[in-house]
Amino acid sequence: MAKLEIISKESIKPSSPTPNNLRTFQLSLIDQFFPPFFRIPLILYYSHDESTSHVKKAEISSLLKKSLSDALTLYYPFAGRLKDERSIDCNDQGVDYLEARVDTRLSEIIEQPKGEVLNKFVPSISEEGGGVLLGIQLNYFNCGGIAIGMSICHTVADGGALSMFVKAWAAMARGDTNKVAPNFVMSSLFPPREAFGPQTSLYIPKHWGKTRRFCFSSSKIAALRAEVGASTGVQPTRVQLVTALVWKWAMARKGRDRSHPSFVWHPVNIRGRMDPPLSEYTFGNAIWRENIAGNGEMDLGELVSKTREAVRKIDSKYLKELQGENVNEMLVGDCKKVTESFFDNEGDYLMIISFCRFPFYESDFGWGKPAWVSTASWGSSNMVVLMDSMSDIGGIEAWITMDEFDTYDEI
Structure with missing residues (x-):
């Protein structure tokens, strides 16, 4: 089993503060179906080769952190905390960002993936951890390859929203200035309810x-x-x-x-x-x-x-x-x-x-x-x-x- 060591952990905040009029984000009726402990994990694996990439291994972390901070100005609810069952306090507390060293080669993971091993590449998010709504973990493999593991609170977003966030984040990392802001209309289409079924x-x-x-x-x-x-x-x-x-x-x-x-x-x-x-x-x-x-x-x-x-x-x-x-x-x-x-x-x-x-x-x-x-x-x-x-x-x-x-x- 691959040995993994967490080598750093910090909080990444939006590069620009969320305006006061956006500080309370209303959840939708559909959001209320998903309890806070329910998470969505995703892992992206890259065979990074310094000889062919203009991004050196030593530059990857700073590039990811800078672009993540910029992306959070658009996807600001991720940097907040659940206020109650109807809303998010968009207080810019930030998202977890971890780095880990994995004592194996990327090819070994891809050729024989095991659920219990892949779980290590994704950061844990929970109420016990301060109610973080998004966690990112950059994993370094012995071969030079990397994996970007992420975990989001399902109360806040689904797989479609996660895919658009990753798309925007990656574009910012590449220096693409064609930014497409997320559309926050769900709570107006499906308003939250005061007494919504079982807790x-x-x-x-x-x-x-x-x-x-x-x-x-x-x-x-x-x-x-x-x-x-x-x-x-x-x-x-x-x-x-x-x-x-x-x-x-x-x-x-x-x-x-x-x-x-x-x-x-x-x-x-x-x-x-x-x-x-x-x-x-x-x-x-x-x-x-x-x-x-x-x-x-x-x-x-x-x-x-x-x-x-x-x-x-x-x-x-x-x-x-x-x-x-x-x-x-x-x-x-x-x-x-x-x-x-x-x-x-x-x-x-x-x-x-x-x-x-x-x-x-x-x-x-x-x-x-x-x-x-x-x-x-x-x-x-x-x-x-x-x-x-x-x-x-x-x-x-x-x-x-x-x-x-x-x-x-x-x-």
Whole structure:
């Protein structure tokens, strides 16, 4: 196992103070679904070669810190602290910035990734740590390669917002002056509620699972898509197909009753589904989901159809209803059911999140694009994160966190 040593830690603040009129940032109704302990981890890996890069290894840290400070002037909520369940105090306290030395080569990590090792490349953020909303960790490998690990509080933003933040940060590091500011409209479209369902922050997971990666090649996805298309008459997206495939595998594990109900929570990016569509730079949690119900007796085509139906339901008309006056009454019972089913681990429940098509592989800070992009363990069991494959265009890597994996080595 790779030995890692933290060699420094500091706080990075915005390069310009946040104006007084922006000091209180309102969360949205959707933000309130995500308890403060829920984080999003991301790691960007770079094979840095000083002989071909105009950025020397000794300059990387100062470049990242300076550009991060500049990026935080635009993405200022990240540098604040949660004030209550409705708002962030944008007090410019800053984000954590750590540096670590890893006693191994980058190639060893990429060739045989292990969840427990990757977790070390991502900084911990928690209420105990002062309520930091964003943490960055620069990891140096023996070979000269580096990994930039980051972790954000899910209450504040989703994967789409994180991808736009990374895009802006990388552009500033390269000296790109074409800055695109984030769009802070979610709280006006989906206002927060005073009494919003159960206190989800009290539902701390009782089980912390192990994370494994499963790879689905583009050729396998294409073959399964043709097979499902022939039996159902529909052409699922690769994400819908892999979602159904992972779901079917989870229901077939040892000791599971195939007739027992199973549920999938599959968040969908709603930025392009609103009327009019939202900017891709919309900050916060711009996602929604439908609970998809099934059982292990269904074949792959049936599960794909269930998934497609649920995703297609989240259209502009449906989202308009979520902005109505009666939304609180509609959501309280649903939120309680989802929270208890997921965190109590008593129901057969999966949360499947897709990071596919987010431009993480375009993240060039001045020394080239990433050799690989991964997530790390999200902590809670029954979590699945789908990401684009490293070199196989159209392939998907599924990062699955379970209490146990039984005897199943492949999906």
